[in-house]
Amino acid sequence: MSEHHLPRESLPSSAPATVTVFASPASWIESDALTQCQQVAALDGMIHVAAMPDLHPGKGAPIGAAMASTVLYPFLVGSDIGCGIAVFPIKLKRAVPERLASRFPDLDRALDPERDADDPAWVVVEGDVPAGHLEGLGTVGRGNHFVELARVDTILDAGHAARLGLNAGDLVLIVHSGSRGLGERILRAHTEVHGAGAAPDPAAYLAMHDEAVRWGSLNRRVLAARVAYALGAEPSEPIVDECHNLVEVRDGVYLHRKGAASGDGRDVLVAGTRGTASYLVAAHAGPEANHSVAHGAGRKMSRADALRRGRAKHTVEELRRTPVGSLVVCGERQLLFEEAPTAYKRIEQVIADLVEHRLATPVVSTIPLVTYKTPDLGSTSRPGPRGHRGARGRS
DNA sequence: ATGTAC
Numbered sequence: 557m558s559e560h561h562l563p564r565e566s567l568p569s570s571a572p573a574t575v576t577v578f579a580s581p582a583s584w585i586e587s588d589a590l591t592q593c594q595q596v597a598a599l600d601g602m603i604h605v606a607a608m609p610d611l612h613p614g615k616g617a618p619i620g621a622a623m624a625s626t627v628l629y630p631f632l633v634g635s636d637i638g639c640g641i642a643v644f645p646i647k648l649k650r651a652v653p654e655r656l657a658s659r660f661p662d663l664d665r666a667l668d669p670e671r672d673a674d675d676p677a678w679v680v681v682e683g684d685v686p687a688g689h690l691e692g693l694g695t696v697g698r699g700n701h702f703v704e705l706a707r708v709d710t711i712l713d714a715g716h717a718a719r720l721g722l723n724a725g726d727l728v729l730i731v732h733s734g735s736r737g738l739g740e741r742i743l744r745a746h747t748e749v750h751g752a753g754a755a756p757d758p759a760a761y762l763a764m765h766d767e768a769v770r771w772g773s774l775n776r777r778v779l780a781a782r783v784a785y786a787l788g789a790e791p792s793e794p795i796v797d798e799c800h801n802l803v804e805v806r807d808g809v810y811l812h813r814k815g816a817a818s819g820d821g822r823d824v825l826v827a828g829t830r831g832t833a834s835y836l837v838a839a840h841a842g843p844e845a846n847h848s849v850a851h852g853a854g855r856k857m858s859r860a861d862a863l864r865r866g867r868a869k870h871t872v873e874e875l876r877r878t879p880v881g882s883l884v885v886c887g888e889r890q891l892l893f894e895e896a897p898t899a900y901k902r903i904e905q906v907i908a909d910l911v912e913h914r915l916a917t918p919v920v921s922t923i924p925l926v927t928y929k930t931p932d933l934g935s936t937s938r939p940g941p942r943g944h945r946g947a948r949g950r951s
Numbered sequence: 952a953t954g955t956a957c
Contacts, residue, residue, distance in 0.1 A: 639952080736954095
């Protein structure tokens with residue numbers, strides 16, 4: 557044994573952290589993700605790791621986990637501090653996907669206070685923007701982020717759905733986005749000095765973190781307002797808005813959530829894919845689950861695998877027009893493959909696992925009509941030279 | 952997931 561021996565017996569608590577995985581044997585969980593959970597459990601001060609059924613490997617830390625610790629680790633939240641999913645009711649006279657898809661605004665372009673001074677979406681910005689950060693406001697971002705027009709499909713808890721004002725056939729905007737450059741900057745400032753180490757001044761980190769959480773929520777409102785106006789509707793207050801990348805101080809410890817939503821008596825939209833249903837659930841997770849629930853279907857394949865296998869399996873056309881008849885607005889071919897429904901686990905299995913472990917009760921399911929990912933750069937799909945937009949990147 | 956570097 558060549559390990560250097562720390563005086564562990566002199567430390568106040570050396571009991572190893574517990575790891576609980578809330579997934580049935582039917583749910584495929586990648587072994588790399590479980591290894592990451594064990595690595596997190598071995599961190600100084602870690603108490604309990606609760607892994608959700610959408611668990612998959614992340615960069616350094618697992619995605620789909622809630623991690624309680626006496627020590628605050630910024631890297632366990634990651635760079636997209638404040639990322640979450642919100643649901644906004646929207647009323648439209650007609651909802652023909654083909655017509656509406658072309659009306660989505662360019663959500664790569666930030667709302668500019670001068671150039672877009674007259675944009676009505678500013679109404680949701682009351683007072684100052686958190687951290688004074690205007691850069692990127694109203695942009696959706698990349699990766700798994702999206703803005704989706706969806707239809708309420710099946711009512712699974714009539715009483716709860718009625719309390720939310722939801723009926724079968726109603727339309728909603730589902731917005732999945734976060735704090736864009738702001739959270740990234742906050743994590744980078746920490747990691748440049750301390751790497752994956754603890755926050756030396758938790759209060760200072762938390763002050764910036766809380767701004768990013770507020771910014772992420774504001775960004776989702778701005779996105780929903782931009783899209784609502786563009787589709788000829790009025791913006792609305794969200795009926796659900798839960799962050800799934802954050803740390804909260806709870807029962808005197810730091811509860812880190814990475815791809816896990818707050819599950820203590822709140823309603824959460826558990827996102828499916830760009831071609832399958834999503835589920836709005838009433839969450840009631842207890843301490844064994846670190847008061848958290850899953851945030852989505854969870855990746856089954858890495859982005860690299862999805863791209864490689866997707867090219868052999870799918871055409872761009874079938875990814876843009878999904879099996880449920882919805883349209884995907886996405887000018888980036890590579891992202892379309894990376895985000896293919898087949899790259900994700902079955903959302904019904906994730907929901908079944910939450911129900912089986914008594915973490916949540918389904919309220920309604922939604923079916924996508926139009927999912928916006930990136931601007932549609934001219935819909936004529938020329939074959940074009942392969943990979944000229946860069947085909948690398950690992951996350 | 953991100954802005955930036957290659």
